[in-house]
Amino acid sequence: MTTPKVLISDKMSPKAAEIFRERGIQVDEKTGLGKDELIAIIGEYDGLAIRSSTRPDADIMDAATNLKVIGRAGIGTDNIDKDAASARGIVVMNTPFGNSITTAEHAIAMMFALARQLPEADASTQAGKWEKSKFMGVELTGKTLGLIGAGNIGSIVADRARGLKMKVVAFDPFLTEDRAVEIGAEKVDLDGLLSRADFITLHTPLTDQTRGILGRENLERTKKGVRIINCARGGLIDEAALKDLLESGHIAGAALDVFGEEPAKENSLFGTPGFVATPHLGASTTEAQVNVAIQVAEQMADYLLTGAVTNALNTPSVSAEEAPRLKPYMTLATKLGLLAGQLAHRGIKRVSIEAEGALAELNMKPVTAAVLAGMLRPISDTVNMVNAPFMARERDIDVAEVRHDKEGDYASLLRLTVETSDGVRSVAGTLFGDNAPRLVELFGIRMEAELDGPMLYIENEDKPGFIGAVGSTLGQAGINIGTFNLGRRAGGSDAVMLVAVDDEVNADVMATIKTLDGVKNVKALTF
Template identity: 60%
Template structure:
């Protein structure tokens, strides 16, 4: 059955057609997102949800989204999606961070010109039949210092455009390296230095705990007298009340805001102040940008639902279509390894240690980690998946560590996972053979070569005669067919293990009969999702 996607906001017909062309069953209802009750009523039918800003994906909506696998936002901001609730539900949240970069950067530059030359006020005055040429004395951008807070994708474009305007560009961004700053032709500075030196300040950061109110009253007081401030990024980055006071006092010469702490902004401290330019969140509002992000949403969602490729996800590692093809067997192996130790652990898990060797260490380890942790967590929560598993593990205080190393043994690569409880450690290792099938190659340090089936039986015992016979007779007596039988031991007469791949679950009566022999120290039925 084809995946089913709901488009609940206004996306272009071209984007909707992309879904159809890719074989997706798309339901285009561009006004449905405004009706939260109706959305909650129908969302359970869909595998994917494509939105803009009008649809609010709340915890209530997600609670009803029993089949939902992915939400994709046409644009950058995902404030209208409860990402924590989505992650716990196991739903991937995607955005399209690159489709409107140029548009937003151009809007910031336009706003900078507008406030520097008082263009809106001059336009209104002239339309009113006045000719107040001397009233609107502006300032040039050439040779002025532009302080850019956040030099990522959009901020980087602003830096490039500003250098073309012959401005001196300084940037504050904790993630900007000196080498990258040199390549961009900007000077990397600390925030206090930027505040003291900049003639213009423009913000290009997301709204996070670290950036909230980054231009606070205290920081605004550190700015150069006559500074002009532009915010086309996110509301809540600037103390609007404090800025309004400084505009009225003359410390700040002008401001240009496209975003506000509360939107839609019907009233605001900045409104109706002289030399303040305001626009209604138009940063991404160009024909080109709206079309670009819509097309990206359709392509990203289709690729994920059809191939497993994950692009621009906010709560899961990205996996390209090419990676998905190569990593498929390794992701399956990671899930099986996690499932094995998860089913074996009877006490609360304190730590998960993962080792990647050889070719496995060259893959997308973040994605493999998610798959492996999901396998472990499924014992406690069968509904967990690659998205929700890290959240569940974090909530339980489980420490996860990853090590990767060059090829160190017989196999081109392998994965080994060790779980630590307050009583013991359990480990299992596996690899992917050339036929693309995952295998277990080591359990508790004992080498084996075991094919993985949906139903398995794991036993441990002292290495003595009669084990194979006891297992074979008992399985036969209860009508359980053995598809594959693997043995391993630490040394002659030492600890030994057996792993049976059986065609159906081993009945409790069969396990009890095995226990009665006194030969086995552990008898554990296992199940794996091999579909």
């Protein structure tokens, strides 16, 4: 195995490089590179570790011919073209928990700053004034905090707010009633939050759905005197509308750590009464910087060395504990997918992936990705587990996963049913004693076969002498047979044959086999 090589292209804790080297991975630290400089060298690397400065786009990824993983030390991945990464089979990881506490604490600090007008009071006092009556604050106790986004950071803010004796309401489309109870919040819709909250804090990523979630219309529907905090992402708030409502007094205060355009060296909000700003400090503590550097290095090293996938944004996560158990099933899934893909006559419309027995208890997402990677390989030699689901969506292939708790004839079974323009066909396989993948059913016909190397698939009428005719044809062509794998529906009816051969069968031999009496279909396969 070639030693993986990683580039760290943004400044981060030296702990990251230490971890890579301890794990036997080569690492270069080259920060501040321009786009052209990065393009010139990125082809050397298997991994790219970044923060927010490096912006891997499609051009960079086109040059990254060996790149397997991009690791973002932090939460936000707006600087990464994730569609381009997925299309090229590059895993994109982040570290969503390394700076959660730090960011949550910053939101709480901004809340106190607004409630007690701390920045203005500090500036006034240090200017030699003593304006006690000018800085009349409000208590947090008993006030209602509205969370827009109740994920990891939002839930930490909720916990801290309850410690301050605040009431917490939360809007999050993915928040369940049980989870709301667990974090001590009341689940509400956005209208309910806007009308009730004394303080609003945002903890959501920037997506097409969340962009401008606090636009002018929603800001105008907030409770008069509300105070708003954003330590999440720029672009969630209409900054011009926020300025107007601060100046009108409808909004009592706003504290932003993030802006629509950064670095925000100029902004219309600067100098507005009641406005507090910090330069994207949410994750800026010593502890957080070390934590995210350690996490991104560990995650990338695990992936490059063992295949374990943690906190990936464009492929199913597989823990280091799961990886050994899943590996043989994923090999089976790839082979079954490859078999179905090579035998599909025309466009695939629908795929059903069914798991029985022990397999049904495991993480099915990586298995599904492996099936799709195998199935699509005949039409793309660049497909892998990362980009296979992306390619399936591009081709409008409907993919379904089905789990069966029952155990059938085998301790575990994986069945792949493919619907094409020519009808529906299925293949099924299992693992034998030494975790060896084995085909056990082909198009409803029971048969046992190893799927390995070059093979011939033959559909034929079940007639005496047919096996001998195939063997003679291959023998005359100097092609040695490894195994004959046979199956039929009933005596004298349709039969199928999988023949493992030592060498690929050329077109002339294929043409000869097609002329044999009873042959319905012949196809050369490769595994």
